Amino acid sequence: METVNVISISGGKDSTALWLLAREEETENMKVIFSDVGHEHPETYKYIEYLQENLGEITIIKPDFSDRIMKKREVVQTKWRKDCVPENIIDQALEVLKPTGIPFLDLCLWKGRFPSTMARFCTQELKVIPVYEQIYEPLFQQGKHVVSWQGIRAQESRKRASMPEREMTPEGYEVYRPLIDWDVYDVFKMHDKHGIKPNPLYTQGMGRVGCMPCINSRKDELFEIARRFPEEIERVSDWERIVGLASKRGSATFFTSDERGHGIKEVVEWSKTSRGGKNYDLEKIIALDDVPTCSSQYGLCE
Ligand code: SF4
Numbered sequence: 001m002e003t004v005n006v007i008s009i010s011g012g013k014d015s016t017a018l019w020l021l022a023r024e025e026e027t028e029n030m031k032v033i034f035s036d037v038g039h040e041h042p043e044t045y046k047y048i049e050y051l052q053e054n055l056g057e058i059t060i061i062k063p064d065f066s067d068r069i070m071k072k073r074e075v076v077q078t079k080w081r082k083d084c085v086p087e088n089i090i091d092q093a094l095e096v097l098k099p100t101g102i103p104f105l106d107l108c109l110w111k112g113r114f115p116s117t118m119a120r121f122c123t124q125e126l127k128v129i130p131v132y133e134q135i136y137e138p139l140f141q142q143g144k145h146v147v148s149w150q151g152i153r154a155q156e157s158r159k160r161a162s163m164p165e166r167e168m169t170p171e172g173y174e175v176y177r178p179l180i181d182w183d184v185y186d187v188f189k190m191h192d193k194h195g196i197k198p199n200p201l202y203t204q205g206m207g208r209v210g211c212m213p214c215i216n217s218r219k220d221e222l223f224e225i226a227r228r229f230p231e232e233i234e235r236v237s238d239w240e241r242i243v244g245l246a247s248k249r250g251s252a253t254f255f256t257s258d259e260r261g262h263g264i265k266e267v268v269e270w271s272k273t274s275r276g277g278k279n280y281d282l283e284k285i286i287a288l289d290d291v292p293t294c295s296s297q298y299g300l301c302e
Helices: 013-024 042-055 066-082 087-096 103-111 121-141 184-193 219-228 230-245 264-271 282-288
Strands: 003-009 030-035 059-061 145-149 166-168 174-176
Touching: 003 013, 003 121, 013 030, 013 042, 013 184, 030 121, 059 121, 066 087, 066 103, 087 230, 103 121, 103 230, 121 145, 219 230, 219 264, 219 282, 230 264
Parallel strands: 003 030, 003 145, 030 059, 145 174
Antiparallel strands: 166 174
């Protein structure tokens, strides 16, 4: 049976190193894919183009929620009315319930909410299912054996440390994690060895790249994103307004509404506070006006 090696690229350091390793080992039948969720930083999209130019073809996977949004319009006009949802809420939902072509936003419009740490449907809906349906299933139908290469490292978390290098999934494809024993410096060394620059976001204070921001962003990550890329906060704030209009409750927030604030702009204000979240952290307030051109958690500026 013919094997196809599927390598998922995120624009981050680990998956790039993974691809470089696969090339170094002269892996045959490689299929490199990128799931475009429409919520990455523009630098990441540029970096994907850079990788295509320097390493080879990448198949772009873009989930489409148009049908589900159109079905939701029907639900709004029938079930919401039956449930006595006020007419102004129904009207405003119908006004915004139109596919935008931005997968992350369309997913949230369909759901009427943003994903959260408790309801983390984003990875599943934006990456896992589309990759399975658009890549793996057609390969299975052609009788191919699929090996899914994953750039996971044991150092990243206890959960990842417990993952084996190889395993078969119940869905019938094999998972291969050749970087499991690598440290972060091995990853950057791999870039150097092959003359491939890492995603520039790693020299702009970012520890990780991907959704900008991710629903799991820590306080310091959000602070760094907000001071360097305020336009990303503005974009998400606008998404909160749009998704709020598509929601029965009439509001939606990117981060769970709690003592940190209601809405991303309030949570950004909280990110400027010291431990306890009550008072502004003076060092952070000074840092807002003193953004270094190059800063890296991985020593890439030295
Ligand atoms: S990176 Fe974060 S926000 Fe994006 S799909 Fe994954 S969990 Fe969701």
